[in-house]
Amino acid sequence: MNSIKYLILFVLAAVAFPLSAQTTSITVTGKIVETISKEPVPFATVLIQDPQTNQNITGTTTDEDGSFTMQVAKSKFSVEVSFIGFETLTINEFSMSGDIADLGVVSLEKINTVLDEVELRAEKSSTEFKLDRRVFNVGKDLSSTGMGALELLNNVPSVSVSIEGDISLRGSSGVQILIDGKPSILADDPANSLSSITAEMIERIEVITNPSAKYDAEGTSGILNIVLKKDDKTGMNGSITLNTGIPDNHSVGFSLNRRTEKFNLFTQLGVGYRSLPRDSENSNQDLVNNTTVDSKGTSYRNENFYNIILGSDYYVNELNVITLSGNYAYEIEDQPSETDFNYFDSSGDLVSSWNRKETTEATNPKWQFDLQYKKEFEDSDDHVLLFSTQGRFFGKDQASEFEVTPIEGDLEFNDQQTETEFQQAEYIFKLDYTKPFTDRISMELGSQYFISDVGNDYTVRELIDGEWITDPNLTNNFEFDQKVFGIYGTFSHEGDVWGFKAGLRLENTTLKTFLEDTDEKNSQYYTDLFPSAHISYKLSDVTSFQLGYSSRIYRPRLWDLNPFFNIRNDFVIRKGNPYLEPEYTDSFELTSILVFEKFSLNAGVYYIYTTDVIERVTTFEDNVSITTPENVGTNQRIGFEANFKYSPINWFTLNGDFNYGYFKRVGDFEDQSFDFTGDQSTSRLTGKFKLPAQFELEIIGNHQSSFQNIQGEVSSVTFADLGLRKKISKGKLVLNLSVRDVFASRNREIMTYGDDFYVYSNSTRGRFVTLGLSYGFGKGEAMTYSGRRR
Structure with missing residues (x-):
């Protein structure tokens, strides 16, 4: 802003110099504000003109508080005030007191x-x-x-x-x-x-x-x-937001931003309470003994949350910026659940039934910091050196109790307790350099070092003869240590018709897992090259094409590797596999883009080939299903996708999204073949309406087709969302109503088959209704804190 300001002053001074023969010096002062909000207008242009010739004599721009002061060596003049988005104002009459012309507070009208x-x-x-x-x-x-x-x-x-x-x-x-x-x-x-x-x-x-x-x-x-978002508007900006909803979704959010010439200070605060219910139904069928265990229940995740974000940009000069930001969040969780179980024999007769009640409490501290230094160079805005470092931590201290109440029959189950002490710390160091050689040709170089250190101390106890006894088969301390070092380089050319970008990345990975109590260790070391290439071609102003290729890796995440599981349902168990290997993928795509005045379309085809595919494999024993990730063969996927936007009239817009994929699976696990073919599609249609009295309506319909996995089928899902908004006080105050899953139809059914078992599960969240009120002050925008888990 300062460089622009000085440039304007230089030009105006050059224009005004021949006209400055007068010796009388008059000081012109005033302050420019918005007509409605009375907020100051910084960096508005103020020109002194000759009233007869309309030639510029001198000029300046307003400071951050909207004020200005300048000298003019002429007794008769007019003042012109202008700024982007406002009506230009010319002042011909003003009061004089000696050698001072005080324009007072000048109001600018916005251009509607x-x-x-x-x-x-x-x-x-x-x-x-x-x-x-x-x-x-x-x-x-x-x-x-x-x-x-x-x-x-x-x-x-x-x-x-x-x-x-x-x-x-x-x-x-x-x-x-x-x-x-x-x-x-x-x-x-x-x-x-x-x-x-x-x-x-x-x-x-x-x-x-x-x-x-x-x-x-x-x-x-x-x-x-x-x-x-990062607010770069000058002055003080902020917002306050209130949310309430069913199920419980109550929160208050506050954001504040203050930008000066040297600093940009920003903060966000959030506090609230929410409840997330979930209904679940499961059925485990033993096809050898013809026995069945059914369960049906409701679980909740009730949570109080507190969140604060603080940060600052420091503009050392026009070419150097230092950014430091931090985030701290604290959550207090209460997770009650209650599940009814029924056990049926081979004749279909009820043998036993019982109720299992869970009480879980947890606290979750989280923090994160980011430090970034950005160096720009004078030869080009895109010539940049960027260094950044990030540290983050997540902890969980959780205790659960499971109480079993017999209802019918003589099957006996012990009450249980679990304790979890979880800590995850991660650090990232990055250096990126971008060098444009011309307006069309540029190069990127960089490196990154990533460190992840995790510990999960998990204990399970059972109540036996009135005493809590630790179960050694389920108790252990899992340690996870991963380090990834990468370097890369890219070269690109982007012309009016053709464009391309090619690059190569090298990554070295070290992964170690350790089960302390049983002394089980696993280490993985691998180095890989990952090439990428992109080509674009502009056929006309309406039509463009893009061709892309990349090589990728999926490293097993912590929860893929962690062998511990939640015992909320003793008959449906999910656990990790510490010996899991990474997936590798080659991906190709060709995309076309058509843009017209009222209609735009993006359509493309793609081919994806993945090796060592990670799949969830279910085994079955004593009516208990255990699902574990395993590396199972290869997957080839050929697909088509299209996205469009159509605005036939100014009060209605229609958006659509469609994706279809045909896949071929080849693989086996423990002498069982998992070779099969299948397909899957997703579609979304969104209609947006502008209604009278500044009301707006939005309706979204979604459909996800059923598809086959390696051991069964996942059912189709169709659901709808809608929203209604009313603006008040010219948009400063906004009232929103949203309904997600209007018909409570978004449930997920999974059928899993084996030679000797059949497992069925059904899960649903239900309808969510949220009412929000937001108020923005200064030039800020409201930031709503949602009622979902933070």
């Missing part, structure tokens, strides 16, 4: 047409296409009120989120989640943690199906990069 256009862009989500990614710009979509990032991802083209919170891209798991281009504690367990980022805090989501070598090679399906 410009404001409407800007508002439309800011509030509608849209998708744009870059050389190696698609960018989903997050607007103030109505149905997103109270949403966390996890639910918002369900609105992003090509992305699906299951009811359990599993994220897939083009129907495939193995997605790498980044926040501001970096891994995050919140993304390690997205089903439980990602919703601490709310829709109002997100600027855009980048869908990178074939990432360049600049990015981590992690994620065989690609990368979803969540970019958070």
Whole structure:
């Protein structure tokens, strides 16, 4: 801003010099504010003009508080005030006191047409296409009120989120989640943690199906990069948001931003309470003995949360910026559940029934810091050196009690207790350098070192003869240590018609796991090369094509490796596999983009080949199903996807997203063949309506087809969301109502088959209704804190 200001002064002084023959010096002062809000207008242009010739004599720009002072060597003059987005104002009459002309407080009127256009862009989500990614710009979509990032991802083209919170891209798991281009504690367990980022805090989501070598090679399906908003408006800006909902979803959010010439200070505070119910139904059938165990129950995750974010940008000068930010969150969890069990013999007669009641309490401290230094060079805005370091920690101190109450029959089960002490610390060090040689040719070089250190001390006790006895088969301390070092280089050329980007990344991985009590150790060391290539071709102003290739890896996550499991249901057990190997993927895609005045279409085909595929394999014994991740063969997937946007009239917009994939699985596990073929599709249709009296309505319909997995089938899901918004006080105050899963139809059924067993499970969350009220002051925007798990 200062450089622009000095440039304006220089030009104005050059113009004014021939006209400055007068010797009388008059001081002109005043303050420029907005007409309605009375907020100051910084950096507005103030010109002194000759009233007869309209030639500029001198000029200046207003300070951050809207005030200005300047000298003019002429007794007769007029004053012109202008700023982008405001009506230009000319002042011919003003009071003089000696050699001082005080204009007082001058009000500027906003230009309505410009404001409407800007508002439309800011509030509608849209998708744009870059050389190696698609960018989903997050607007103030109505149905997103109270949403966390996890639910918002369900609105992003090509992305699906299951009811359990599993994220897939083009129907495939193995997605790498980044926040501001970096891994995050919140993304390690997205089903439980990602919703601490709310829709109002997100600027855009980048869908990178074939990432360049600049990015981590992690994620065989690609990368979803969540970019958070960062207010760069000058002055004081902020917002206050209130949410309430059914089930319990009550929160207060506060954000504040203060930007000066040297500093940008920002903070966010959030506090609230929420409850997340879940109904589950399971049936385990032993096909050899013809016995069955059915269970049906409801579980809750009740949570008080407290969250604070503090940060600052320090502008050392025009070319150097240092950013330091930190986040601390604290959660207090209460997880009650109650499940009824029934055991049937081979004749279908009820043998025994019992009730299992769980009481779980936990505290979760989380913290994270980011330190970044950015060095720009004078020869180009894109010539940048960037160093960043990040540290983050997540802890969990959890205790559970399981009380069994017999209802009928003589089967006996002991009461149980569990204790968990979990600590996860991660550190990232990155150095990135971008050098443009011309306006079209550039190079990127960089390196990254990632450290992850985890400890999970897990204890299970059973009440035997009135005494709590530790179960050694279920008790252990699991340690996880992973280090990844990577270096990369890319070279790109982007012309008016052709563009390409090629790169190569090298990564070295060291992974160690250790079960302390049983002295079980596992170590993995591997070094891999990951090439990438992207080509774009602009056929016309309407049509463009993109061709992309990347090589990727999916390293087993902590919860894939951790052999401990939740004993909430003793007959349905999920646990990790510390000996799991990584997946490797080669991905190709060809995409076409057509953009017209009222209609845009993105359509493409892709081919993905994955080796050492990680699949959930279920085994069965004594009516207990145990699901464990295993490396099972290869997977080939050929698919087609299309996204469109159609705005036939100014009060209605229709968005659509469709993805279809045909896959071929080849593999075996423990002498059992898992060779089969299948297909899967997802579709989404969104209608947005502008109604009278500044009401807006949004309706979203979703459908996910059924599909076959290696041991069974997952049912189809169809559900709808809607949102309604009312603006008050010209948009400063906004009232939102959102209903997610309007018909309570979003349930997930999984049928698993084996030679000697059949397992059925059904899970549903139900309908969520949220009412939100947000108020923005200064030039800020409200940031809502959602009612989902943070």
